[in-house]
Amino acid sequence: MARGRERRAASATLWWQWNSADITQQITTSPSSFRGQDPLLLLKTLQLLWTKKEMKKLKEEIRRGFAGLEDPLAGLLDMLESSSDWKGKGHSLGYYITTELQLWIKEHPAVQQSGIKLKKLQARVLRILAQCPANLLGPLISIYQLHTADRNYLLGHVSHLYHKGDYKEAALLSIKLKLQPDQDVEKMCTPLLLQDKTNLVEDYVGEYPELQSKLLQILDMWCEPGFNIRDITRQYQGLSRYKPDKFNRKMLSKLVFRLLDRFNVDPALCPNVINQRHLRTLNYLFYKRFVEKTMTQENWTDHVQSTVGENRWLQGHLIQLLISYCDLKTAARWAQCCNLPKEMLPYGVADELQKLQIQERVEEATKADNYEESKKKDYYQLPIPRANIHFLQTWEETLQCWEKVLRPGQVVGIDMEWRPSFGMVGKPRVSLLQIALNDEVFLLDLPRLLEHAETEGGKEKLPHFIQMLYSDAAITKLGYGMSGDLSSLAATWPALKDTDKQAQGVVDLLTVDKQLQKSSIDWKKGGRKVDVLSPEQNNEDRGFRQPEKGLSLLVQHVLGKPLDKTEQLSNWEKRPLREEQILYAASDAYCLLEIYEKLCKDPASFGLSSDLTASLVGKSSIKPRAKKQLNKQEVLSPSGQQCKGSKKETSCCPAPISPKEFSVVCDNMLQGLGRYLRCLGVDVQMLENEDDHRKAAEIARQEGRVILTSGLPYQTLQSQVAEGRCFSVNCSEKAKEQALQVLKHFNVQVSLADIFSRCQVCNCDKYLKISRERMRQLVEGSRQAPGDGGAGCLARSKEKPSQSCDAAMPACNAAQPGYTLHSEWPEGLDQCGASIALAGGTVLQVAAIPPGVLDKPVVTDFYCCTRCGKVFWEGSHFGRVVSQFQDVLVTAGDEHL
Helix, strand or coil: CHHHHHHHHHHHHHHHHHHHHHHHHHHHHCHHHCCECCHHHHHHHHHHHHHHCEHHHHHHHHHHHHHHECCHHHHHHHHHHHCCHHHCCCCCHHHHHHHHHHHHHHHCHHHCCCHHHHHHHHHHHHHHHCCCCHHHHHHHHHHCCHHHCCHHHHHHHHHHHHHCCCHHHHHHHHHHHCCHHHCCHHHHHHHHHHCCCHHHHHHHHCCCHHHHHHHHHHHHHHCCCCCCCHHHHHHHCCCCCCCHHHCCHHHHHHHHHHHHHHHCCCHHHCHHHHHHHHHHHHHHHHHHHHHHCCCCHHHHHHHHHHHHCCCHHHHHHHHHHHHHHCCHHHHHHHHHHCCCCHHHCCCCHHHHCCCCHHHHHHHHHHHHHHHHHHHHHHCCCCCCCHHHEEEECCHHHHHHHHHHHCCCCCEEEEEEEECCCCCCCCCCCEEEEEEECCCCEEEEEHHHHHHHHHHHCCCCHHHHHHHHHHHCCCCEEEECCHHHHHHHHHHHCHHHCCHHHHCCCEEEHHHHHHHHHHCCCCEEECCEEECCCCHHHHHHHHCCCCCCCHHHHHHHHHHCCCCCCCCCCCCCCCCCCCHHHHHHHHHHHHHHHHHHHHHHHCHHHHCCCCCHHHHHCCCCCCCHHHHHHHHHHEEECCCCCEEECCHHHHHHCCCCECHHHCEEEECCCCHHHHHHHHHCCCEEEECCCCCCCHHHHHHHHHHCCEEEECCCHHHHHHHHCCCCCEEECCCCCCHHHHHHHHHHHCCECEEHHHCCCCCCCCCCCCEEEEEHHHHHHHHHHHHHCCCCCCCHHHHHHHHCCCCCHHHCCCCCCCCCCCCCCCCCCCCCEEEECCEEEECCCCEECHHHCCHHHHHCCCCCEEEEECCCCCEEECCCHHHHHHHHCHHHEECCCCCEC
16 A cells, blocks of 8 residues: 555656656747747648658748747757657758758848857757758758857867767768867877778868878878787777778778878878888789789889889888899899898898809890790781881971871871889879881870970970871771870870860770670681680790780780780880880880771671771770760650750750650669669669670560660660660769769659659559558458468469568668559459458568558558569658759659659
8 A cells, every 4th residue: 555655656746747847848948839830830730741742832831830930940949859850861851841941041031140049049959960960960050150159169069079979970060160170180080980981081181281181190100010000999999880890001001092192192291101002012013023924124123123212111121022032142133233231131142242143144135035036936026117116205306207197098006105003193194105107106205295395385286286186087096995095195284185075087996806805706817717715725835924915915816916015014204215115115006007907808707897997987985984975965855866965956955754754674784773763763674684685675676665784785785776775874883873864864854753653673653552550450461361371372472472671672661652643553452361462463562561660650551562562661761762863853843742
């Protein structure tokens, strides 16, 4: 009895405290409820409209509601403090209300606060900022004018977040409020690096060069050989989402080089990382020279000397590597070249220093003679005299070159050489430009010509002639991977940055090479079939050598012998060039002329189409990046005709179409793109992984679909369908960017009603709408049925087991299909055992619905695909899709979702 009275007394006390707290909260947090509209009542109205997805009414009610509040700024805080939907990622009601208020305030600036009242509001909003996602930070900071708040107060708040362990939130808030100059960059960035949030670290220092330098010096200090990284990680034990496997010298080194390149900082600021990079370069050079054996002694020596330089630390490592890969004699010779003091030399190296100098010189000379003889036997040889190779270093010499090169109707081979980029930061600069004519080759020394142009005032002459050459359609230019060459040329000479866009009459033999590799016929030589040697056969016939690749392999296929590529990794910046370098550079350009001539004479013998010249001349090298630019100029009109997109021809652009009017077939490497388009209501067929690419053309012709493909299959598929009915997407981009590219190209206008209007599993656009109560009955009925699946009508579900929405496509989880009904809905449901089937026999996958979903008050209806039986329900994914595709989304009129 006594205990019962105590419990009743405690309950009464709790009831009084709860009601008192509730009244106090209403008085302190909702002062506007006594005058004007109550913001919490307004919130309930907005939540109802948001649930129904009546976006136009929602927007009108927000503006009307804020106009009726005595203090709209305090009202917004009341709403955010009493709701929690805005704390998650993606598109939320809280975000929508906040952004609408931000726009409304611009139209009604009189509602803005100042003085003590504003400071109180700022104190309240700071508590919210600690919990809100990144997309809410900007609007709230703007609305409550936090940039005008006391800076010490803001720094104190950020410090409080940091000491609570909210490192990400503290950094984001610091970035938005621009507090970084008053903070310790090492203290703020270290826990973020431990959590693998390098992108956030880059953003943190992004606008402050001084902080960039400090961060790079800190990272470089951590990469010092004697530094123990565990001394840092030990301070943050127990850190949430800590990824120790990501925090190591390799990751830090990559980050340093990315920051050096992004912020254009002098690499000398990070000596430890640079030394480690040079040491890795040394190891790579030793591997290429002594394991792969694909570098000559001269090239290897040049690169080792330029890598080591005067750095004693690197010189010491060089000697150790020489002892490991070679012998004491070789190490002794390098020690002498580097003038290393005796105390730095390992035991035995000094004793060998004097003994072997003469002997090794004799051996090297003998090896060089044997090597030259083998080259003449096994490799492609330049068919013109040495006197016809001209090395040009002055403007007067180049004038004679251009008089011969710029003659209409001729064919020229073009190639470029630059110093290999390993161990360097930034893009390579072209050192040599080779131009081959029928009977001679010109080698242009670009560094020397650039130097002369700057001193003599003719800086624009040479770029002008190069642009004339590339833009003249009457001159056929041959290259191999020409887009990469032009990119490096633009980096060398900024005046040539648009040369690739102006190029005409270009033949990129890399495209031909890909067609040859794809062809399954035997190669023919002089009318006689010759099988291409496998890598193993090459090694057996010619001794150990790496299999040919790239241009060398093309030369072997067409001309019978490969190119000698041992000079490819030369130091092309060093002058004077060696004779071997000059011959290699001339051969690289001249072989293009011989390949082109032979292919044009008999393309069929190489598995190429007979119209080789007509199909290639005039087209530039089409790599994924260039192909994207080409696609922007080729637009499919509604009638299926292709129109060129220029400012003067905007009338040719296709009329807007809806996703219901657009049907495509996706190649099997673009299944991610297909799922995104299907999510937006496009009729999508996708090839399976084992399907041949040509099946896409069959489906396109039979069903009137547009083919979406990428890479080499585009060349084959576009010839099998009508013009403009095959589109190549950029395979280097993510699926979402690819989807945006396709929608914009074909002018597909997506409305809110189109999102999830098709089943993400089977592409069907017919759904059955079932209320939550009815679905609960069906789920309970299926669970109460005996057995694991019953018999009879369950045979269908056994053949195709149910999957949960979480295991399906990205759009399945918490999706909302069928906002606009696209057909009449079937009325009846049949239940057989544990299986529920539609009138047509489709089994509904009700067993895949997680139990918790049926208890969510926001889920009022379920949508069942009438073809595959997949079950969908309302969730947050809709908002995420809307935010991802805002650029192509049309919100016309009142959208009833």
